[in-house]
Amino acid sequence: MKIGDCVVAWSKDEELRKMGASGGLVTSLLVGALETELVDEVIALRKISEFEGVPIRTSDTDEAIRSAGSLHAAPINLTKFAVRFFEEHPDGAIALPVKPCDCRGIIEQAKRRKIDMDRIYLIGLNCGGTMDPITTMEMLEKMYEMDPKKIVEEEILKGKLIFKTEEEEKAISIDEVEEAGYGRRESCRYCGINIPMMADLACGNWGAGEDETFVEILTEKGLRLMKSAVDHGLIETAPAPEKGIKIREKTNSVMENVAKTWYEKVFVPIEDRSERMKYYMDAMEDCIDCEACKYVCPVCSCDESKCIGFYDPMDSHKISIYHLIRLLHLADSCIGCGQCTDVCPAEIPLTILHKRVADRIQAKYDYIPGIDMKTPPFFEVE
Numbered sequence: 001m002k003i004g005d006c007v008v009a010w011s012k013d014e015e016l017r018k019m020g021a022s023g024g025l026v027t028s029l030l031v032g033a034l035e036t037e038l039v040d041e042v043i044a045l046r047k048i049s050e051f052e053g054v055p056i057r058t059s060d061t062d063e064a065i066r067s068a069g070s071l072h073a074a075p076i077n078l079t080k081f082a083v084r085f086f087e088e089h090p091d092g093a094i095a096l097p098v099k100p101c102d103c104r105g106i107i108e109q110a111k112r113r114k115i116d117m118d119r120i121y122l123i124g125l126n127c128g129g130t131m132d133p134i135t136t137m138e139m140l141e142k143m144y145e146m147d148p149k150k151i152v153e154e155e156i157l158k159g160k161l162i163f164k165t166e167e168e169e170k171a172i173s174i175d176e177v178e179e180a181g182y183g184r185r186e187s188c189r190y191c192g193i194n195i196p197m198m199a200d201l202a203c204g205n206w207g208a209g210e211d212e213t214f215v216e217i218l219t220e221k222g223l224r225l226m227k228s229a230v231d232h233g234l235i236e237t238a239p240a241p242e243k244g245i246k247i248r249e250k251t252n253s254v255m256e257n258v259a260k261t262w263y264e265k266v267f268v269p270i271e272d273r274s275e276r277m278k279y280y281m282d283a284m285e286d287c288i289d290c291e292a293c294k295y296v297c298p299v300c301s302c303d304e305s306k307c308i309g310f311y312d313p314m315d316s317h318k319i320s321i322y323h324l325i326r327l328l329h330l331a332d333s334c335i336g337c338g339q340c341t342d343v344c345p346a347e348i349p350l351t352i353l354h355k356r357v358a359d360r361i362q363a364k365y366d367y368i369p370g371i372d373m374k375t376p377p378f379f380e381v382e
């Protein structure tokens, strides 16, 4: 194996192959990283149900194994858990599975010296989108006529959203569920980065056979992860077949086109200047100043937050200083991950508001946050 290789791989442990998605490779890599002492801890999502996962940091391989499996309806971003690790262990090393938006958050935090890229192993996961748990349960009852409590597995495959209980399996096309207002989170519909080429490995089921994972080895660290798992007898690999490589490319290009169509639909320009101001004022009117959008944002990194420090709830500005500062401060770093919209109790479409500002700035400065270590246009490190 070498950097640039595409392989298919799977866990040698039969139990893990059953528990984990796509042959249990990712869990085996996490276990391998711990057993070979490449890292001190791993981050994983412990499954509570198909609709709830709790991020854990652990050095216990059994705990890592218990977190095997994918959770499309638990859209958590792991960036800040990695930041916390480096706050506690500046010289430590950690491995974690990352969707493209986790990976982009981590890279932006690394630029702000909150994460050491030499000591973080990023097992990238292809991502076609994640779903809000509450609306997914509603969708199951209304569209699938299935009891959410009975769901044991879910999967996104060939443009379909598939749910399984012990007794049955039902699949509906993503287009159909999204037409009805369900399906992937809004930010995922227009997210155009689906293969995490900025990670150490890019893993996924696109182009892979049953019970195996397609892996592209992207960096020296990625190669180290794969080799240590092979040498430790945890995984098996084979060269990726040409057909699989083509299927993966095609799937990615279909996803990119879908994202582009959604983007054009959602981000209709507001040409009139006075309408533009009104749009922001109306959208933010119901804000209750809870600050949840700040705490959950994976690219927020100030130690003393200016958006909170400069804000006074008694201000009478047309748009609160809190939001104005955030809109400006995140203009070069917003990755459109959707976390702020997910947590807002006032249901303010924050991701759209941020992206409307950020996309123009990022396009102007030819800067895409989180895809490489390029310096942001308004760079400032405290």
Ligand code: SF4
Pocket (backbone or CB within 6 Å): 075, 099, 100, 101, 102, 127, 128, 129, 130, 187, 188, 189, 191, 192, 193, 194, 336, 337, 338
């Ligand atoms: S924002 Fe993109 S990377 Fe993140 S969960 Fe959605 S589709 Fe996946």
Ligand code: SF4
Pocket (backbone or CB within 6 Å): 296, 297, 298, 299, 300, 330, 333, 334, 335, 336, 337, 338, 339, 340, 341, 350, 351, 354
């Ligand atoms: S502002 Fe919202 S969409 Fe942008 S990076 Fe932060 S949480 Fe994600």
Ligand code: SF4
Pocket (backbone or CB within 6 Å): 286, 287, 288, 289, 290, 291, 292, 293, 294, 343, 344, 345, 346, 347, 348, 350
């Ligand atoms: S999460 Fe929503 S309500 Fe809370 S501060 Fe942010 S915009 Fe306001």
